[in-house]
Amino acid sequence: MDKIGNIIHQREFDSFVDILGAEIEQAQIKLVSAANVQLLLHYWKVGHFIIYNQNRLRWGSKIIAKTANAIKAKYPDKKGYSSRNLTYMCQFAKQYPIEVLRRLVAADMEMECPTVEKVVAVVRLLNEFEFTQEPLAQIYSGDSLVDGLEIDNLENALLEITQEPLAQLEQLFKTSSIASINWAAHVVLMNSKLKLGLRYWYMKQTLECGWSSNILDIQVKSDLFQRQIKEKKVNNFTVTLPEPQSDLANYLLKDPYIFDLAGMKDRADERDIEQQLVTHVTKYLLEMGTGFAFVARQKHFQIGESDFYADLILYNIKLHAYVVIELKATPFKPEYAGQLNFYINVVDDKLRGENDNKTIGLLLCRGKNEIVAQYALANYNQPIGISDYQLSKAVPEDLKSTLPSIEEVEQELTQLLERNEEENR
Template identity: 25%
Template structure:
């Protein structure tokens, strides 16, 4: 047997990466060609209807003939042909939507087109799907959760604390309300229990946060003048290349939360942020808030901070179940790794879980 060269693993890793990149580019090209085909067919049908008064019967005949001619291809049903017509008519006359029609798959376009009528809302979901590589199931979940409306209503001081070039991406990174599912928590849950429930399924948590985040750690330790401080969750926002500190509060928002977060961001920028990264952003997630109180609390704060609320659900949509472990499987994994704290009720146990994780989801 030929001995393995010392650098073989590096070569293998590089080759695998190249193959995956080529596969992804090929899939993108196939998707773009399919969207272009459906666009052209929709245009032909719309124009013939306008010029020659095509009716329902002609489209039905067209579908039947196409299915016979291209027996190995799907997508030529009567309903899909009508969708192509609708797609062309609604997107071809819109200057903001037409340039991005080839960015996502047809199935995702149908979901967005069926649920959203406002062009700006459609653009939001198309760009978020493209930027975060959302699957069809995730797109459906985000539509159901009204991610667009929650982003529009989000409260923050980004306009006063961030450069104009950073503002659009930062705004998209914050929702007014987050829905944390799969959390078996009682109404009287503690902040520790909420944090651990989110950590139990980091992938779903990051999807709810927006998808372009990576997880750095929980109870992230900072030190100043011999005193220790702990940030509940520390993330990295890839779009802006910045750290994001997340504080979890099971109470109504209090003005002092903003001051504490401002302090954390100053420390992160001074002690943790790398030279090439943008200034850190803070997100405070509370059980409830008074919008006027939040507005006044953020008015004179000089660091970028957003304030949101959260709701809990314990039901996972059927289409998402294959992507997430069951509670029993999660317990089994944690037991196998020896990461379950000996005293789940003790706040100090969090320090034992101050783990550093790579990119997830």
């Protein structure tokens, strides 16, 4: 009896430790998040303060370098106040004055259930607003400011600049999207020279997908917005899926997908790429998506007396649906849609549960004629999307000597897929 009691006691203790550990982890995340918001708010204030005094006292651009040197001399232990970073702080303040923050908070309400059409409208409005707003110099050097006014701290300067109570000002900042990502990500967006609407969209994606600043930089340079927010994608979602699932499926679909086979590990060698090529493609596809969970690769189904293998099966949490992906090393052919339709039917029958929505198919090809592809989908009652994919040629210089050429990689991918198709016949 004592032994049983000890076992029960141990289980209770283990459960207690698990709950306590979860609370500790959540607290750490909140602390880090809170610290990030305070850092951004501080940088935003510093940027405003520098710009304000540049206009008030007619200081030139050299004041930033002079300020950086003064801070370094007086506060040698304080990091993050280099001339370069102070310049970014000023740019940060210029890009996000009070009225912009209000517009971003309003945009968040519009983006609760995003569709391609809604995203395009929000981005366009934000871009137009940024284009028409007054120059910052006019905002900070107008009649409301008194020349020679003595400002004894940064908070008083902000009050004078904005005419807003400080508590409300800070709350507005913390509520806006710009407080949701870290400083490194903001630096990427500032370097990108994107307009306000596009910066806002990439902020939302960074938060939703958990991108690092490096991944954000890749997504910006690969023009993810244009690839995901195409107004004419090849699919039949509107006639095969109910709203709002059809809108969400269309929003999540990208065209083209870009697979960076060398980017899946810090270091890679030729043997690893040759042997794990399809696995790398799979992992990259997961990184590109949002809300996707991996289910299976080369999933085996025995139908009648024949064996079939689906290239890749994912589950999308937002769609509450399985997603079957077929990867082709050649341009689109109408018969490819028929093969994918078959796998959708099989997954619906074998895997789909009573709480799952209709299974969705995604056909990835090395190019397509969009008119032919759209005609090919006309008679299918299963939801299918057709997108191109590309192999990225952006390989770091220090890896080029150890990696095969793009042509060799594409040839290897073709051979792998052809072998799979032969085995499936």
